[in-house]
Amino acid sequence: MIVDRLFVYGTLRSGQPARPLVARHVARWEPASTTGRMVAFPLGYPGLVEDPTSRVVGELVWLEAATLAAALEELDAFEGDEYVRMLKPVQRQDGGEEVAWCYVLADEAAVTRGVPVPDGDWVRYAAGSQ
Numbered sequence: 001m002i003v004d005r006l007f008v009y010g011t012l013r014s015g016q017p018a019r020p021l022v023a024r025h026v027a028r029w030e031p032a033s034t035t036g037r038m039v040a041f042p043l044g045y046p047g048l049v050e051d052p053t054s055r056v057v058g059e060l061v062w063l064e065a066a067t068l069a070a071a072l073e074e075l076d077a078f079e080g081d082e083y084v085r086m087l088k089p090v091q092r093q094d095g096g097e098e099v100a101w102c103y104v105l106a107d108e109a110a111v112t113r114g115v116p117v118p119d120g121d122w123v124r125y126a127a128g129s130q
Contacts, residue, residue, distance in 0.1 A: 004068050005100035006075070007034055007090045009058030010046040010122045021078055025063045025071035032060035034090045034102065038122065039114025046122045047083070047105040047114060057121040060090050060100055072101070079103045082110070 004027075011018035014029065037051035048056055063071050076085060083103040090100045105111065117125045 002068070003087060003099060003101060004063045004065060005090070005098055006061045006063055006071075007032060007058055007088060007100040007102040008061055009034075009036075009038065009048060009056050009102075009120075011044075012075075013059050013123055016123065016126075018078070021074065022061065022063075022071065025067045027062040027064050029059045029061040030092060031057075032090050032092050032098075033057050033120075034088050034100075036088075036104070036120070037111070038117040038120050039111045040117050040122070040125055041114045044126075046117060046125075047110060048102070049105050049108045049111055055120050057119070057123075060092060060098055075103070082106060 012022055013019065033055050035052050036048045036056040037054045038046050038048050038056050040046050084106045085101050085103055087099050088102040090098050092098060
């Protein structure tokens with residue numbers, strides 16, 4: 001099965017600083033959420049760890065089929081060793097569910113170096129910390 005969907009929750013979201021990295025590969029997107037716990041790091045980006053009791057707000061992005069491999073390669077390089085790409089269930093606003101790639105922290109202990117983002121919404125958090 002080829003998965004062409006990506007869940008973005010931080011700097012890759014629409015209007016955020018890293019969006020241009022993925023923008024040319026985006027066929028469409030919509031608001032969505034998934035399970036997890038988010039923290040904000042001092043250098044201005046978030047991280048996500050698995051937590052079935054918490055929600056993270058973000059976007060479900062459909063990547064262009066023609067550039068899917070290139071997009072994932074670029075994103076893997078951008079996220080580096082600090083994150084691992086994994087498949088997660090993502091809830092659309094209409095209640096439907098999709099499976100999408102998501103970058104989660106490779107080392108769950110890294111959350112101790114960040115500040116919790118209680119409502120799981122990076123855009124709201126980043127706007128409030130300016």
